[in-house]
Amino acid sequence: MYRYDEFDATMVAERVRQFRGQVERRLSGDLSEEEFKPLRLMNGLYLQLHAYMLRVAIPYGTLSSAQMRALAEAARKYDKGYAHFTTRQNLQYNWPALVDVPDLLDDLAKVEMHAIQTSGNCIRNVTSDQYAGAAEGEVEDPRIWCEVIRQWSTFHPEFSFLPRKFKIAVTASDHDRAAIKVHDIGLRLHKNDQGEAGFEVIVGGGLGRTPYIGHTIREFLPKRHLLSYLEAILRVYNLQGRRDNAYKARIKILVNATGGDDFAGLVEEEWSKIDKKEIDLPAEEIARIEDYFAPPAFEALSADSEAFEQKRKEDQAFDRWARLNTHAHKAPGYAIVNISLKPISGIPGDATDKEMDAVAAIAEQYSFDEVRVTHEQNLVLPHVRKDNLYTVYKALDAAGLATANIGLVSDIIACPGLDYCSLANTRSIPIAQRISERFADLGQQEDIGELKIKISGCINACGHHHVGHIGILGVDKKGEEFYQITLGGSGAEDASIGEIAGRGLSSDEVVDAVEKLVEFYRQHRQGGERFLDAYRRLGADKFKEALYAAA
Amino acid sequence: MKAVTGNRLTDGAVVYLADDDQWTVQLSRAVRIGDNDALDALSAAQTRVHEIADAYLIDIAENGAPGGRARIRESIRRAGPTVRPDLARQQETAA
Ligand code: SF4
Numbered sequence: 001m002y003r004y005d006e007f008d009a010t011m012v013a014e015r016v017r018q019f020r021g022q023v024e025r026r027l028s029g030d031l032s033e034e035e036f037k038p039l040r041l042m043n044g045l046y047l048q049l050h051a052y053m054l055r056v057a058i059p060y061g062t063l064s065s066a067q068m069r070a071l072a073e074a075a076r077k078y079d080k081g082y083a084h085f086t087t088r089q090n091l092q093y094n095w096p097a098l099v100d101v102p103d104l105l106d107d108l109a110k111v112e113m114h115a116i117q118t119s120g121n122c123i124r125n126v127t128s129d130q131y132a133g134a135a136e137g138e139v140e141d142p143r144i145w146c147e148v149i150r151q152w153s154t155f156h157p158e159f160s161f162l163p164r165k166f167k168i169a170v171t172a173s174d175h176d177r178a179a180i181k182v183h184d185i186g187l188r189l190h191k192n193d194q195g196e197a198g199f200e201v202i203v204g205g206g207l208g209r210t211p212y213i214g215h216t217i218r219e220f221l222p223k224r225h226l227l228s229y230l231e232a233i234l235r236v237y238n239l240q241g242r243r244d245n246a247y248k249a250r251i252k253i254l255v256n257a258t259g260g261d262d263f264a265g266l267v268e269e270e271w272s273k274i275d276k277k278e279i280d281l282p283a284e285e286i287a288r289i290e291d292y293f294a295p296p297a298f299e300a301l302s303a304d305s306e307a308f309e310q311k312r313k314e315d316q317a318f319d320r321w322a323r324l325n326t327h328a329h330k331a332p333g334y335a336i337v338n339i340s341l342k343p344i345s346g347i348p349g350d351a352t353d354k355e356m357d358a359v360a361a362i363a364e365q366y367s368f369d370e371v372r373v374t375h376e377q378n379l380v381l382p383h384v385r386k387d388n389l390y391t392v393y394k395a396l397d398a399a400g401l402a403t404a405n406i407g408l409v410s411d412i413i414a415c416p417g418l419d420y421c422s423l424a425n426t427r428s429i430p431i432a433q434r435i436s437e438r439f440a441d442l443g444q445q446e447d448i449g450e451l452k453i454k455i456s457g458c459i460n461a462c463g464h465h466h467v468g469h470i471g472i473l474g475v476d477k478k479g480e481e482f483y484q485i486t487l488g489g490s491g492a493e494d495a496s497i498g499e500i501a502g503r504g505l506s507s508d509e510v511v512d513a514v515e516k517l518v519e520f521y522r523q524h525r526q527g528g529e530r531f532l533d534a535y536r537r538l539g540a541d542k543f544k545e546a547l548y549a550a551a
Numbered sequence: 552m553k554a555v556t557g558n559r560l561t562d563g564a565v566v567y568l569a570d571d572d573q574w575t576v577q578l579s580r581a582v583r584i585g586d587n588d589a590l591d592a593l594s595a596a597q598t599r600v601h602e603i604a605d606a607y608l609i610d611i612a613e614n615g616a617p618g619g620r621a622r623i624r625e626s627i628r629r630a631g632p633t634v635r636p637d638l639a640r641q642q643e644t645a646a
Contacts, residue, residue, distance in 0.1 A: 027560065029601030047604050049628050051563035080638060097562035347634055418624060419632035427627075429634045479620040 044115025301333025
């Protein structure tokens with residue numbers, strides 16, 4: 001796994017020291033809130049409804065057990081014993097006191113963690129496929145390139161004050177688990193006809209007020225030119241992106257106003273002027289970073305595990321969990337384990353200090369010390385021997401972490417909403433809780449099949465509602481909480497923006513509405529069709545009719 | 552009627568301006584201000600930069616609870632996250 005080099009460690013320590021001084025000056029009244037706010041935001045510290053909120057970066061969603069333990073310890077020591085995993089593979093503390101934040105950051109720095117680039121108009125923490133380095137069929141580990149981008153973008157003077165925040169996601173599989181088409185830049189590593197690996201470069205996707213699916217501006221970019229090409233994109237954006245209106249400042253607005261092809265032309269022109277040798281990393285440096293991501297020492301195993309198959313026959317609940325929560329691994333005899341943070345009635349993405357400690361211990365013993373965070377607010381143990389799956393399942397179950405619902409109707413993304421967030425129109429979490437309760441029966445959930453429900457408490461769309469198969473957006477209607485349903489969105493390789501179904505629903509109506517949609521789908525699906533497939537085949541009108549039909 | 556609210560600087564806790572000109576965590580102890588005097592009270596509060604992170608006015612209904620368009624938001628600020636009743640703020644205990 002990547003280890004901070006000395007340069008990083010110094011940089012982080014220096015940053016915490018600076019921030020400690022800024023906090024002291026704020027507390028003494030030397031700095032006003034107006035002066036302090038940009039400084040705290042640069043260190044990931046927000047002010048929410050009830051308290052400060054600290055957002056900690058988890059680069060490309062990868063954590064060691066020691067890091068997970070440190071996160072748990074900070075939740076105990078500085079928060080109320082829990083934390084929240086976000087749709088950007090980050091972690092948020094909901095209750096740190098301002099006076100404690102420098103100490104908290106010092107504690108995290110000891111395990112090479114920080115809150116840099118989790119806020120502000122810079123290149124944010126780069127996200128990736130949670131199965132990176134483990135997934136069957138992957139071209140190579142995409143985190144190598146996430147790390148290349150991280151090193152290049154951290155405190156990059158030219159890109160520290162962009163028109164707006166900037167989010168990059170990288171994947172190296174055909175199946176897109178990182179929602180690359182709804183990022184400012186999405187990068188898909190694939191192979192060309194000659195068998196060389198390179199990037200498809202997708203620009204201008206995004207959610208929020210004006211959602212867009214990104215445009216592919218280059219089908220194949222040789223890997224070694226990644227940084228010079230990104231630099232060309234960022235330069236075009238930095239010069240031409242709008243700074244007069246925050247709502248129009250994201251690169252998606254520029255790309256769509258310019259047109260995808262014309263924007264591609266501008267980037268190519270800029271790129272042709274760049275001295276690529278100046279910016280692109282030399283092969284030795286790339287090799288050095290590659291070494292950090294060398295696969296763990298997998299044992300030579302046979303693909304099947306008798307012990308595993310035997311336990312599946314004996315224990316039905318385990319069998320269901322294995323079917324739903326594990327995924328094929330590239331190494332024979334291993335599996336990828338998903339840990340759902342969506343228990344029935346639970347708060348999506350929340351984990352207690354005890355749960356985090358339990359995951360850290362299991363990862364240490366059974367997954368080469370590695371944990372991943374997913375943008376769907378779950379966790380992953382990337383490398384578990386099939387022989388050990390039953391033991392791991394039992395340990396997770398003992399910690400209350402074995403809900404078998406990955407990808408199903410109760411595996412809901414929900415932003416913090418009005419329970420915590422100062423920008424919210426409505427609450428999100430209670431809607432997620434009530435939907436999961438309505439569909440609590442796991443057998444029924446499995447019968448419904450893949451169904452992605454995503455909930456945001458305002459148009460900022462942190463809950464990715466636009467790309468939910470069923471999306472739910474909270475709107476304020478004269479001081480009441482209302483919810484607008486969108487249908488047919490997807491954040492995967494078949495990306496699409498959901499369409500608004502019709503009038504907003506009260507919070508009492510919204511769970512019934514989801515049930516009506518699911519019922520309609522069950523009656524009309526064909527073969528193994530998912531909800532989304534049925535929606536695309538039958539068309540929006542049929543589903544809208546079902547949704548608004550008088551009960 | 553209005554009240555002045557803000558988040559305490561040291562820990563971000565929700566506070567209200569009380570009659571003794573101190574900050575209180577209890578809305579019931581907040582001083583209720585007539586609409587005409589509200590802006591003056593707010594301006595005065597906003598100068599207390601070393602006590603609070605920000606300050607603004609909220610509507611108070613007849614029954615003393617948050618009112619107006621922001622009543623849901625302000626009720627949640629007053630009581631704590633609705634999804635964590637275990638963390639609810641003790642409303643009416645003596646300060
Ligand atoms: S979508 Fe809106 S309500 Fe939800 S976390 Fe983001 S800003 Fe807050």
